[in-house]
Amino acid sequence: MTINHHLDEATLFSYVAGALAQGPALVVASHLAMCGICRRRCRELEAIGGALLENISLAAVSDNTLASVLDRLDQDVIPEAAARPAPVANSGIPAPLASYVGDSLEDLSWKKLVPGVWVHDLPSQGKGITRLLRVAPGKAALPHSHRGSELTLLLRGSYSDEVGRFSTGDVADLDDQITHQPLVDSDHDCICLIATEYPLRYTTLFGKITQPLFGF
Amino acid sequence: MQDQPPGDEALSVVALRAEKTSETPAKDWSAMLAELAISRDRQLFVRLFRHFSPRIKGYIMKLGLTEATAEELTQEAMLSVWRKTHLYDPGKAAASTWIYTLARNLSIDWMRKQKYPEYDLDSWHEEAGEPAVLELAEQAVMSDQVAMAIRQLPDNQAQVIIMSFYEGRSHSEIADRLSIPLGSVKSRIRLASEKLKQALRGNHDH
Numbered sequence: 001m002t003i004n005h006h007l008d009e010a011t012l013f014s015y016v017a018g019a020l021a022q023g024p025a026l027v028v029a030s031h032l033a034m035c036g037i038c039r040r041r042c043r044e045l046e047a048i049g050g051a052l053l054e055n056i057s058l059a060a061v062s063d064n065t066l067a068s069v070l071d072r073l074d075q076d077v078i079p080e081a082a083a084r085p086a087p088v089a090n091s092g093i094p095a096p097l098a099s100y101v102g103d104s105l106e107d108l109s110w111k112k113l114v115p116g117v118w119v120h121d122l123p124s125q126g127k128g129i130t131r132l133l134r135v136a137p138g139k140a141a142l143p144h145s146h147r148g149s150e151l152t153l154l155l156r157g158s159y160s161d162e163v164g165r166f167s168t169g170d171v172a173d174l175d176d177q178i179t180h181q182p183l184v185d186s187d188h189d190c191i192c193l194i195a196t197e198y199p200l201r202y203t204t205l206f207g208k209i210t211q212p213l214f215g216f
Numbered sequence: 217m218q219d220q221p222p223g224d225e226a227l228s229v230v231a232l233r234a235e236k237t238s239e240t241p242a243k244d245w246s247a248m249l250a251e252l253a254i255s256r257d258r259q260l261f262v263r264l265f266r267h268f269s270p271r272i273k274g275y276i277m278k279l280g281l282t283e284a285t286a287e288e289l290t291q292e293a294m295l296s297v298w299r300k301t302h303l304y305d306p307g308k309a310a311a312s313t314w315i316y317t318l319a320r321n322l323s324i325d326w327m328r329k330q331k332y333p334e335y336d337l338d339s340w341h342e343e344a345g346e347p348a349v350l351e352l353a354e355q356a357v358m359s360d361q362v363a364m365a366i367r368q369l370p371d372n373q374a375q376v377i378i379m380s381f382y383e384g385r386s387h388s389e390i391a392d393r394l395s396i397p398l399g400s401v402k403s404r405i406r407l408a409s410e411k412l413k414q415a416l417r418g419n420h421d422h
Contacts, residue, residue: 029333050313051362
């Protein structure tokens with residue numbers, strides 16, 4: 001898997017800072033599970049987090065707190081949910097995403113938006129949307145721009161748009177300055193994981209009219 | 217979802233910069249944490265507790281949580297340190313870095329009642345093929361260098377770094393709060409990040 005499109009530095013920084021909303025953080029973690037280059041960048045930023053922790057202003061912790069922690073050291077730990085999600089190599093689903101959707105993209109309940117376009121919504125907090133989008137070969141998404149950021153991770157297939165060509169493992173990290181219309185150019189369905197901070201802004205009348213119907 | 221909204225600390229950047237530096241080199245804490253996995257020595261744990269717990273609590277309170285919550289989460293974080301030490305690899309990260317990610321995830325999970333997506337926190341030691349970001353000896357000096365680099369950032373860059381790390385604000389929240397375009401928030405973070413990474417690598421060319 002050759003990855004050509006990586007995370008924006010500002011996005012990765014905010015992920016490490018714990019400042020990304022749940023949906024975008026899921027896209028970032030999923031890309032990191034697939035991309036050694038960004039994992040390495042991420043570890044470097046985590047070292048900055050460690051340096052900040054080392055230099056932070058201290059808040060007093062009492063000896064009573066220490067004593068109660070010491071009392072609990074030998075307690076049995078209830079193991080965390082044992083199911084460590086399947087690794088990317090086996091299922092095509094990065095581990096962070098697998099904890100939301102399981103190990104098969106085929107078995108999900110896909111909702112048809114228009115012919116050749118299906119979605120599967122993931123639970124998300126806040127105003128944005130987090131969803132899997134499945135688009136048949138030759139189909140295009142409606143042209144749109146964004147109020148905030150849009151993060152898209154390609155899980156299967158490929159598409160091209162005004163920014164470039166995206167295939168498995170690539171991430172499109174777009175800000176509010178870009179209007180684009182992705183066109184699927186793989187010979188099988190293209191499936192991607194998308195998180196936006198705000199609802200999309202369609203740039204055509206058709207998109208604006210149908211937006212309430214599709215929930216985009 | 218928070219106990220109380222984060223304060224306006226980032227708007228007074230200067231006050232935040234007068235922060236203490238550690239007296240024990242980071243290298244020693246990393247060696248101690250690695251040793252704890254093997255020895256399970258409670259005295260060693262107490263030393264780590266005395267060093268890291270006031271920092272973890274300070275970090276959590278900066279995120280805007282109450283002192284009671286911060287105290288509770290600090291206990292959980294230190295218990296995680298004890299229970300997960302076997303996953304810590306000093307060749308991969310400084311103790312402070314590993315503990316930072318533990319504390320960050322616990323805090324976010326508590327605030328959101330939803331697990332912060334992790335890419336591989338529990339398997340740091342499994343990626344044998346990946347080189348360490350820094351040698352342990354380099355990590356010993358890097359946290360002071362990063363602290364100095366933050367002090368040297370222009371105010372508008374320090375502000376977005378503090379709002380991200382200490383207040384957990386998204387790019388859009390920062391843009392709204394500072395009344396600047398989203399693109400400006402991102403470019404300030406990119407510029408600051410580059411400088412901090414240079415400090416981390418010990419490169420003072422800039």
